[in-house]
Amino acid sequence: MRSGSARSGWSKRPRRRSRRAPEASPPMGASGEKVSARLILSDRAVRIPVLLVFVIMLGFGIVAPILPLYARSFGVGYDAASLLISTFAFARLVFDPVAGPVVDRYGERLCAVTGVVFVGASSFLAGLAGSFPLVVLFRGAGGLGSSLFFAALYSYLLKVVPRNRMGRTMSVFYGALNVGIIAGGPIGGVVAHVWGLRSPLFLYAGLCLLSGVLYLRFLPDPNSRREDESTTARGADSEPTGWRATRAQVxxxxxxxxxxxxxxxxxxxxxxxxxxxxxxxxxxxxxxxxxxxxxxxxxxxxxxxxxxxxxxxxxxxxxxxxxxxxxxxxxxxxxxxxxxxxxxxxxxxxxxxxxxxxxxxxxxxxxxxxxxxxxxxxxxxxxxxxxxxxxxxxxxxxxxxxxxxxxxxxxxxxxxxxxxxxxxxxxxxxxxxxxxxxxxxxxxxxxxxxx
Structure with missing residues (x-):
């Protein structure tokens, strides 16, 4: 749906409906016709992102209940334990405005895989950390990766999902997200009980790696970056480029x-x-x-x-x-x-x-x-x-x-x-x-x- 990259500024061409997806979606007919969740998920362009968000949020749910306890295992107080929780959210908040333009510039596929690998690596390192400041540092780094991953995933969905299916698609997407978080809590408790408080972090890292592999295997970029590059090159003298274009877009x-x-x-x-x-x-x-x-x-x-x-x-x-x-x-x-x-x-x-x-x-x-x-x-x-x-x-x-x-x-x-x-x-x-x-x-x- 979205042609052109951030470096080429705003496109003034009419909105095109030639969305690219791994499989052709079954015809839906008129906008008022009923479409089931099964039909939404029959499109691999939607099914794979839904699976990815479930896997990622399953890992998040696995880690969330043990983080305060893991922080306390370093002998810190309740306020420091809460710092570990807020660091992830604060890092994500700070990086959100940057993550979006990065996705426009380098594409959804590269950014999603980079982000999810970053989250996994930071989780693994947090599990290995020998001091609480290192745990906080690595957890904050995970927030940066999470921001990039979700910016890429949302941007992908905006490009491949027709607007007259977006409400239904996001309902399925949020449903998978919530189920992942809910299911992860009990799993995290069992894993921590059997293998220790560090083990959920390692499991989360493995799930992030799995998500990166799935994205690489099944989800190409939804539009051709080469066409965007050539368009940018031809219009470089007349249109803002790089972060100037991003500022204009904002x-x-x-x-x-x-x-x-x-x-x-x-x-x-x-x-x-x-x-x-x-x-x-x-x-x-x-x-x-x-x-x-x-x-x-x-x-x-x-x-x-x-x-x-x-x-x-x-x-x-x-x-x-x-x-x-x-x-x-x-x-x-x-x-x-x-x-x-x-x-x-x-x-x-x-x-x-x-x-x-x-x-x-x-x-x-x-x-x-x-x-x-x-x-x-x-x-x-x-x-x-x-x-x-x-x-x-x-x-x-x-x-x-x-x-x-x-x-x-x-x-x-x-x-x-x-x-x-x-x-x-x-x-x-x-x-x-x-x-x-x-x-x-x-x-x-x-x-x-x-x-």
Whole structure:
């Protein structure tokens, strides 16, 4: 879909639908026709990225529960242990704006493989580290690799997936991501129990290596870089090149009101996930309602199950009737139910509210990426993805900090309300933004084969 590289600036040619994919997608017909998840996965251009994200997030889930314990094994305090967790996210946040233009410049295949190998190598070295500062250093390096890998993978999907399938495709993608994280936790606990706290890091490194091999074997770049190079060479005297072109692309993106809405939407979504679900929910359950860890886990299970129920139907609806009709009620519900969580007087009420919030967040989950696909420019998908992920990671980092501070200063009721506030702002912005899903004459949503 995206022709041209970052070095050639914005393409002014009409958007082309000649997407290249490892296999021809089965014809879908009209945009309103129902398409099953099985049909989405029948296209290898989608199936392999979904498998890759599952494998990577399985490894992430394996490592996540043991990292605080691994940090404590070096004799450090709780604050230092939390530093190990935040280092990965902070490094990813810092590198996100760079990762996108790098993908535009060097291609999805090279960047994805480089990124995932970097994550694997850093995980392996963290397992071998003999001091805590080295563990922090290697974990931070892993965040850089993760940023590059996911920027490349998102950019690849934006290029090979027709826009009238993007909501459904991202629903399947996020489903695989969540299943990987959930499945990884128990595996990591067993592996650490049997072979020690370092062993999950080595297993994660092996899974990263496997992902790199799968990408090299099955996923070529979705467009010809040679054509882009020749185009760049011919237009070198008249168009900005290199990082000058990247700067021009960034400014052009930030002047697009629809893209600003996408950034606000992604920030708000990850803000409420990290700050509301991951931070305030367990704290409120334990300290506000006196729940056990098992009970808190049960509430999480209710929310996750509710998300999975609506994830694909919501993505399908956003492809058939538009992004706004799905996002506006979903964001409104998420804000209302998250705000109400702080008023829950019993574990049962909290579970019910989190179930409703899960339905809302599952309905909204694929919306930000689907809107991104609608507005990302020709030749600049990597740059758009880099900014998109930067603002999502910004919400992911700031949400827990603000939520925890608000709970300590004002109590859980105000803290949950504060988590919902950016969601309401994003909802208003979505409501004021014109529908981004465009119907093209004759568009069948079929990917052309990759030769």
């Amino acid at each position: 400014f052009a993106l930030l002047r697009n009101p629809s893209f600003i809405t996408v950034l606000a939407l992604n920030t708000a979504f990850f803000w409420v996930v990290a700050g509301g679900y991951d931070t305030l929910l367990p704290l409120f359950g334990k300290e506000g309602l006196g729940m056990s860890t098992v009970g808190i886990g049960g509430v999480f299970a209710v929310a996750v199950a509710a998300e999975f129920i609506v994830l694909y139907p919501a993505g399908s609806a956003s492809d058939r009737i538009g992004r706004k009709p799905v996002l506006i009620p979903a964001l409104t519900g998420l804000a209302v139910f998250m705000s109400a969580a702080g008023w829950a007087g019993s574990p049962l009420v909290l579970a019910g509210l989190m179930g409703l919030a899960g339905l809302a967040s599952g309905s909204a989950a694929s919306g930000p990426a689907a809107m991104l696909a609608d507005v990302a420019p020709e030749g600049g998908s990597g740059t758009a993805v880099g900014l998109f992920r930067f603002f999502g990671d910004l919400g992911f980092v700031l949400g827990p900090l603000v939520g925890g501070a608000a709970a300590g200063a004002f109590g859980f009721k105000w803290a949950f309300a504060l988590m919902a506030a950016p969601v309401l702002v994003a909802m208003v912005m979505v409501a004021r933004t014109p529908e981004t899903l465009r119907r093209e004459a004759g568009e069948r949503g079929t990917a052309a084969p990759l030769d």
